[in-house]
Amino acid sequence: MGQVLVLNASYEPLNITTWRRAVVMMLKGKAEGLEHDPCRQLRQGTHLPTVIRLRQYVRVPFRQLPLTRRNVFQRDNHTCQYCGSRDDHLSIDHVMPRSRGGGDTWENVTTACLSCNVRKGNRTPKEAAMPLSHVPRRPASSLSFEARRQIHSGHHQEWAKYVIGS
Structure with a gap:
């Protein structure tokens, strides 16, 4: 609750932030609201954003999700x-x-x-005749991983169209 998905100008997910920070970015003209929570409003009668898009493209270095x-x-x-x-x-x-x-x-x-x-035990799945249901792979990115967690837990269904693989 109170989380907002931040998209780059190219519509790729960048970050998850608070609704307060998202509203400030919108008021400063740095972002536009794409999705809003119909149940929650600010005092001025505008709905709280759940997805915003930056107006200018931001270059972000790649970060790998830690293996935990x-x-x-x-x-x-x-x-x-x-x-x-x-x-x-x-x-x-x-x-x-x-x-x-x-x-x-x-x-x-x-x-x-x-x-x-x-x-x-100390065998491979083939040796133990125990096939894996899915081949283990490295997740795409930490942000899309966290966003998918929010979507699958029943929160922020509106994020699904912006997150690949959700």
Whole structure:
């Protein structure tokens, strides 16, 4: 609640900010409102923005999303990638086990329930006859990752048309 998706002049997602900051940017003429919350208004009768677009293009350096347990669980939708279970007790599994040279990379870690992780053991999915439901990949960007989290949690459905892969 109170979050606003900021788009570059080219309509690519740049940032998520507060509605106060978004309103200031609009009042200064630096941004325009594209989507608004019909249930929330400012004193002047204007609706609070939920998506704004900058009037001038801003160059932004690329930042990679850090590899953390939380981010892996979210990428895999809190679902075991072997059996499809949405158990509360999930763990991180290395597709190629660390003892066999597998590293801590986005492409080598996946979400697994404890029973599947134990059953797979020190083997590859092929050796254990346990195919992955999705091949692990690095998420596109940290911003689109966070925006998709907001969309899928039921907040800010209006962001979906601006975020690729939502």
